[in-house]
Each structure stands twice: as C-alpha cells, then as structure tokens.
Amino acid sequence: MNIKLPKSSTLLFVNILIFLFITLFAYFILQENIKLNNSKNQEILFFKIKDKSSALLTKVLQKYHSKKEFIKEKHKMALTLLEDGLDVDTIKTILNKDLKYNKFEVFILNKDLIVEDSSIFTDIGTDFSLLKKQFKKFENNDNIEVAIPEYSFEFLKFVSYSTSSLKDGKYFQLSYSYDEFISELREIQEFINNTPIIKKSISYIISNDYIGNFAFKTIPSHKQTIEELEGRLKKGTELLGILGNNSYISYHKKIDNDELHIAYLLQNSPIYKDAEILYCIVFDENKFSRDILYLKLVSFFVFIAGATAIYLTYKLRTKELLLNYKDKFIAHSIHEIKTPLSIITINIQLREKLYGDDKYTKKIDGALKTLENSYEDMTFLHTKDKIEYDIVEINLQRALENRVKYFSTIADCQNRKIELIAYNNFYPKMSKIELNRLVDNNISNAIKYSNIGSTISIILKDNILEFHSKGVKIENPKGIFKKYKREDKNTGGHGLGLAIVSDICKKYNFEIEVLSQNSINTFRYILNY
Structure with missing residues (x-):
C-alpha cells in the first residue's frame, strides 16, 4: 500500500509567509491608523485653540481700538499732573478714580530706558534698553503712542502701554489692564493645561517692529527679565523666518529625548491691517512614539506566536496524518487478513484430525493464535466507536x-x-x-x-x-x-x-x-x- 504524505515543510513555509504578510499588512494599517488619529487629534486641538485664541485676541484688539483715545487722554492728564509736581502714586490714584479696577499704572524711564520711578515698586530698576529702537521715535516730539496689547507675565493678563518723551530725555509710560478678559483667558489656559499632549502654546502678535507674545499655557506669575524679553523678540523674528511665505508649517523635532511636533500658523488680524497673529503649538509626541513602539513589539510577538502556532499545528497535523494512515492501514488489513486467517484455522483443524497433535501443529497453532490476537485488537480498534x-x-x-x-x-x-x-x-x-x-x-x-x-x-x-x-x-x-x-x-x-x-x-x-x-x-x- 503506497501512502504519499503531503510535503508539510512546503505548506508550513507558505503558511508562515502568508501569516508574515498578514501581520505586516495589519501592522502598517494599524500604524497608519494611529498616525492618522494622532494627526487628526492634533489638528483638531490646534484649530480649537487657534479659534479660541483668535476670538479672545479679536475681543482684546476691539477693546484696545475702542479705548485707544481714552488711554491717550488719560496719558495727557497724567503728563499735566506730572508737570504740576505730583508723584507717580498720586497720579495713579487720580487716573483710576471712578474706574472699577486699578487699570492704570505709571512708569518713568530714564534716557537709558531703565525704570527710575513707578507706581509698582518692584518695577523700579527694570531695564528696557533692548527696546531702544522702539523708544527712539519718541525723541524730540510730543507724540503719544498706545501699543497693541501684550500679555503681562507679572500680572497674567493683557496690558497696553502708552508712551511719550519728557523734556529732560526721559520717557513717560502708562499701562492699561484689560481685566474683563481674565476669566476667558483662564478658560483657554485650563483647556490647554488639561490636554496632556500639548507641551507649549504661545501666540505672537506682530506689528511693524513690535512683537508681543501671549502665553496661553499657565505660567507662574513672574517679572519678565531682560533675557526673556530679548528671547521673545528673537523667537518671534526666528518664527517669521521659518514660515517664510507660508501661512502654515509643521515639523517634528527631538529635544532632550522628547519627541515633539511643532505647528505654526500665521493669520492677519481682522482689526488691524498691519498686525499679524502667529500661533505656535508644541505637541508632546512621546506617547505617540510609545504607541508605535508598543505596536511594533506586539506585531513582532504576534508573528512569533503565530508562526510557532503554525509550526506546532503542522507538527501535530503530521502526526495526526500518520496516525490516520496507520488506522486506515489497520482497517484495510482487517479485511485482507480475515479470509486467509479463516482458511489457515480450518486447515490446522483438518491436519490435527488427520495426523494428530505434534510439535509442528503446536507451533503453527501458537503462531495462529498470536495472529488472531492481533486481528482481534485491530478489529476492536476499528469498531469500538461504532x-x-x-x-x-x-x-x-x-x-x-x-x-x-x-x-x-x-x-x-x-x-x-x-x-x-x-x-x-x-x-x-x-x-x-x-x-x-x-x-x-x-x-x-x-x-x-x-x-x-x-x-x-x-x-x-x-x-x-x-x-x-x-x-x-x-x-x-x-x-x-x-x-x-x-x-x-x-x-x-x-x-x-x-x-x-x-x-x-x-x-x-x-x-x-x-x-x-x-x-x-x-x-x-x-x-x-
């Protein structure tokens, strides 16, 4: 009986190859899905923050536009009071009279742009020499300019500064606070702080030579140093250089073992034609990188486990096939043995009757009974389940x-x-x-x-x-x-x-x-x- 077994090694190789292809295909599909979800989530967050920030900045700029002349009038009043010999604290008190909050603060800067007197005692000695170019335009004229609002790191709110020169080469400044937007600003900050993948969120308002930043991620109140001021100006200029003629750009960067995705968007101000708003959001990609690494490891172990399972299955299947072929052989043998076994038994009995019981008959009888026992075993195996x-x-x-x-x-x-x-x-x-x-x-x-x-x-x-x-x-x-x-x-x-x-x-x-x-x-x- 010629039994030809299938070439299980070939089938095993083909199946493992197919499983490898399926695993790789599933890996790339899942990887692309993770990337797409990550990208979509970041895009949704980016434009959600951008829309919230844009709405807030638009309100602040509208308020600035409506209060600009009011601030100038207050500035003129403050100059008159200063000429009358009043100190900065008294001037502040008069300016804030009938106002709900102490919106105005008073500053006097010397010709080196160092604050020599202020209604905020801690600001005395602050160095603004880095802004010499912006202050130079006030020399030898009586112009009063009210700057676009910026974010105060010290008071954690939006502030506008009005500036004019004094006769002795010094400079006089008022700050005006937009307190009505504090709660809305906090709401945006809380949203950002409760979103773990946002590493940093900063917006810049750029107008001519002016660059102001609005830090929408909560930062502890502190007095801005000259180095921070210098860094802000450099950073704003650097970001404009990165954007070039593009209104949107994003890229990935690794800093101190942190995987980051940085996105920038430049938008024209709806209030002022010469003002632009630059949004910068830094996303933490570490979780995304861990997810991709985890997917790689899982895919690898799934492939190893699957390939091992296929291998073991084929090994077991080969054994099952061999056992099955043996069982079929036994079933076939039962039918083949039955007739000759009966013939031999009858002939042995005839021989005993004719010639009696001798040693040859005993040997044949012993061999026959051994064969009968094997036959009974095979018959039992073939019929026990039937x-x-x-x-x-x-x-x-x-x-x-x-x-x-x-x-x-x-x-x-x-x-x-x-x-x-x-x-x-x-x-x-x-x-x-x-x-x-x-x-x-x-x-x-x-x-x-x-x-x-x-x-x-x-x-x-x-x-x-x-x-x-x-x-x-x-x-x-x-x-x-x-x-x-x-x-x-x-x-x-x-x-x-x-x-x-x-x-x-x-x-x-x-x-x-x-x-x-x-x-x-x-x-x-x-x-x-």
Whole structure:
C-alpha cells in the first residue's frame, strides 16, 4: 500500500509567509491608523485653540481700538499732573478714580530706558534698553503712542502701554489692564493645561517692529527679565523666518529625548491691517512614539506566536496524518487478513484430525493464535466507536481460566509458562469483548517481554487483578500506554495492545499501576465493584 504524505515543510513555509504578510499588512494599517488619529487629534486641538485664541485676541484688539483715545487722554492728564509736581502714586490714584479696577499704572524711564520711578515698586530698576529702537521715535516730539496689547507675565493678563518723551530725555509710560478678559483667558489656559499632549502654546502678535507674545499655557506669575524679553523678540523674528511665505508649517523635532511636533500658523488680524497673529503649538509626541513602539513589539510577538502556532499545528497535523494512515492501514488489513486467517484455522483443524497433535501443529497453532490476537485488537480498534457493547456481569475467574488456556499454546511455543492464582472470584460489570482485550493484551505483552524460561503469574485477589512477569525493567511506565509506542523497538508488535487496555480502563474507571523492580514487572488493575 503506497501512502504519499503531503510535503508539510512546503505548506508550513507558505503558511508562515502568508501569516508574515498578514501581520505586516495589519501592522502598517494599524500604524497608519494611529498616525492618522494622532494627526487628526492634533489638528483638531490646534484649530480649537487657534479659534479660541483668535476670538479672545479679536475681543482684546476691539477693546484696545475702542479705548485707544481714552488711554491717550488719560496719558495727557497724567503728563499735566506730572508737570504740576505730583508723584507717580498720586497720579495713579487720580487716573483710576471712578474706574472699577486699578487699570492704570505709571512708569518713568530714564534716557537709558531703565525704570527710575513707578507706581509698582518692584518695577523700579527694570531695564528696557533692548527696546531702544522702539523708544527712539519718541525723541524730540510730543507724540503719544498706545501699543497693541501684550500679555503681562507679572500680572497674567493683557496690558497696553502708552508712551511719550519728557523734556529732560526721559520717557513717560502708562499701562492699561484689560481685566474683563481674565476669566476667558483662564478658560483657554485650563483647556490647554488639561490636554496632556500639548507641551507649549504661545501666540505672537506682530506689528511693524513690535512683537508681543501671549502665553496661553499657565505660567507662574513672574517679572519678565531682560533675557526673556530679548528671547521673545528673537523667537518671534526666528518664527517669521521659518514660515517664510507660508501661512502654515509643521515639523517634528527631538529635544532632550522628547519627541515633539511643532505647528505654526500665521493669520492677519481682522482689526488691524498691519498686525499679524502667529500661533505656535508644541505637541508632546512621546506617547505617540510609545504607541508605535508598543505596536511594533506586539506585531513582532504576534508573528512569533503565530508562526510557532503554525509550526506546532503542522507538527501535530503530521502526526495526526500518520496516525490516520496507520488506522486506515489497520482497517484495510482487517479485511485482507480475515479470509486467509479463516482458511489457515480450518486447515490446522483438518491436519490435527488427520495426523494428530505434534510439535509442528503446536507451533503453527501458537503462531495462529498470536495472529488472531492481533486481528482481534485491530478489529476492536476499528469498531469500538461504532458498536455499543453489551454490559454484563462476568465471572472473572472463569474468564481468566479460559484466556490462560488459550494463551498456553503461545507461551509453550515461546518457552514460557502461565499460571493463574485466584484467591477469590470477582464479578465486574463490563462487556466480554473488552474484558478479553484487557486480559489478552496483558498476557500477550507479558509473553513478548518476559525472559525465556520464566513463568507469567496472573493473580486475582479481591478486586485487584495483577500480571507478573520477569524481564527487562520498564523505563517509561506512562509512555507504554500510548498508541503505537513500544518500550523495546527490537521486539515485534504493533504498539496497540496497551493503548487498548488504557482506553478500556478509562471507560470503566479502572485504576492502573505499573511497577518494575528486582527484574519483576507488575501490571496492577484495580477494578470497580
């Protein structure tokens, strides 16, 4: 019978290749999905902050536009009061009279642009020399200019400064606070602070030589240093250079092991034609990078696990195919053996009648019974799942006597002896065929693996049935009950006998114990009452 197995190694390679392709495809799809979601979320956040900021800045600029002349009038009043010899604190008190908040603060800067007097004591000594270019236009004229509002890091609100020169080369300034927008500004700051992926959010308002920044991410109140002021001006100029002719630009950058995505948007002010608003938002990409790394690791382990599973499945499938082919071979052999076995049996019986019982007849009879036992095993395996055997109460002692008598011829031919020692009788409830298979396979196994010239003992005591034989030590007691497994491969046999015994014991909940010591192998079966 020519059995051709499929080339499982080729199928294994193809399936692993297909699985690799599917894993890679899934990885790239998921990666693109993560990237797209990350990009979309950032885009939504960017324009949400931009819209909120733009709405706030528009309101601030509208307020500035409506208050510009009012601030100038207050500035002129303050100059008059200063000429009358009033100090800055008194001027502040007069300016803020009838106002809900102390909106005005007063500053006097010397010709080196250092604050020498102020209604805010802590501002005295502040150096604004970096803004010399902006102050130069006030020299030798009486112009009063009110600057576009900027964000005060000291008071955490929007402030406009009005500036004019004094006769002695000094400069006079008023600051006007837009207190009505504090709550709206806080709302934007809270939104940004409650969004973990936003690392930084700053907006700049750019008008001619003026660059003011609006820090919408909460920063502790502090007095802005000259270095911070210089950095603000440089940063604003640098950002304009980065944008060039573009109104929007974004790029990724790594700073101190932090993965960042930086986005810029330049927008014309709806209030002033010569003013532009530059939005800058820095997104923290570390979580996104971790998600991509996690996806890579998961994809790698999924592939390894999948490839391993495919490999193991094919290994198991190959074993299943081999077992299946063996089972088919057995089924085929049963039909092939039945007829010649019957013919041989009839001819042996005729020979005994004609010539009597001699040593040749015994040898042929022993070989025939061995073959019959194998045939019965194969038939049982082929039919056990198809036939429901009748359960009856069996006289175990009598059944053992019959089987010992049957196997005595086989044992004699192989120079062994079989003895039955029954201390009592026992009546198990099971099918006769299954009992015969249990007993026959134990006797057959004992004959096959026992020493030549030894005696095989079958002992029945209470509900315990034991088979004793003298032979080579059993190295793997559990393994010998597996299908197609044989302890000694040099000894003939199909490796089915003890597997059949194991199945029968499991069916009837019989306990099996195998002992191998002092050259005596014992198979013990504890039967149910």
